[in-house]
Amino acid sequence: MKIDRVVFTQGATSLKNMPQESTPEVAFIGRSNVGKSSLINRLLQRKNLARTSGTPGKTQEINFFLVNEAFHVVDLPGFGYAKVSKTQRAKWQQLIGTYLVGRSQLKVVFQLIDSRHAPTELDREVILLLKESSAAHVILLTKGDKLSGNERSKSIAVVHKALLSLGRECPIVLTSASDGRGRDTILEWLNFYLQPLLIPEPIQDSDQEPIQDPDQDPGQDPILPDTEP
Numbered sequence: 090m091k092i093d094r095v096v097f098t099q100g101a102t103s104l105k106n107m108p109q110e111s112t113p114e115v116a117f118i119g120r121s122n123v124g125k126s127s128l129i130n131r132l133l134q135r136k137n138l139a140r141t142s143g144t145p146g147k148t149q150e151i152n153f154f155l156v157n158e159a160f161h162v163v164d165l166p167g168f169g170y171a172k173v174s175k176t177q178r179a180k181w182q183q184l185i186g187t188y189l190v191g192r193s194q195l196k197v198v199f200q201l202i203d204s205r206h207a208p209t210e211l212d213r214e215v216i217l218l219l220k221e222s223s224a225a226h227v228i229l230l231t232k233g234d235k236l237s238g239n240e241r242s243k244s245i246a247v248v249h250k251a252l253l254s255l256g257r258e259c260p261i262v263l264t265s266a267s268d269g270r271g272r273d274t275i276l277e278w279l280n281f282y283l284q285p286l287l288i289p290e291p292i293q294d295s296d297q298e299p300i301q302d303p304d305q306d307p308g309q310d311p312i313l314p315d316t317e318p
């Protein structure tokens with residue numbers, strides 16, 4: 090898939106002020122500081138489109154970016170930020186829960202987990218929540234540049250095991266916003282899930298060999314090979 094045009098369309102704080110149109114949505118979810126905004130910028134090749142920060146809790150609103158005039162990339166506020174009040178946390182859980190499970194436009198959820206740590210309790214809750222959603226689920230392990238080759242394989246195995254213990258299987262991609270690893274694989278999964286929905290202009294991946302047999306359900310093969318940049 091080629092990213093041509095990207096426009097920030099709106100920031101929403103409730104389901105009511107989200108886009109009304111049926112444009113398909115691809116959401117990025119994960120704990121505060123896991124690297125959602127950085128990875129979105131890397132994916133869309135825009136330096137400061139989604140605001141990033143060393144301070145957790147930077148992204149407070151649900152931000153919508155229209156890509157190629159065809160689908161929305163959605164940057165969700167991070168969870169698990171210690172300084173957030175109980176009331177704010179409950180509000181977040183309610184909003185995100187309703188969004189993930191009830192939003193008909195939502196087609197793909199990229200769940201971000203820090204590759205340096207095992208999934209947290211909140212990561213596990215998101216995995217369980219996504220079992221209730223009709224959207225496709227892909228796990229992106231972030232900050233892969235900080236690991237050695239051996240640690241990368243270990244990180245994928247730990248998350249795979251956690252998924253199985255929760256009765257879930259989905260693709261796992263090791264990524265880095267810093268060096269770009271995993272970007273091509275993310276684009277291939279996007280293409281795989283969105284292409285059938287994007288009529289009449291299917292998105293094409295001009296440079297890449299397809300990694301997935303279109304006849305094969307991607308849920309059958311939970312681990313994708315690490316793609317070096």
Ligand SMILES: Nc1nc2c(ncn2[C@@H]2O[C@H](COP(=O)(O)OP(=O)(O)OP(=O)(O)O)[C@@H](O)[C@H]2O)c(=O)[nH]1
Binds near residue numbers: 124146
């Ligand atoms: N080394 C390295 N650092 C990263 C990577 N991705 C993000 N970071 C750093 O991690 C910090 C948090 O990144 P953000 O992209 O703002 O994280 P976020 O998940 O959007 O955070 P919230 O908006 O608070 O939920 C920043 O200091 C980034 O520079 C990565 O791939 N490698």
Ligand SMILES: [Mg+2]
Binds near residue numbers: 125127140141147148
């Ligand atoms: Mg952010």
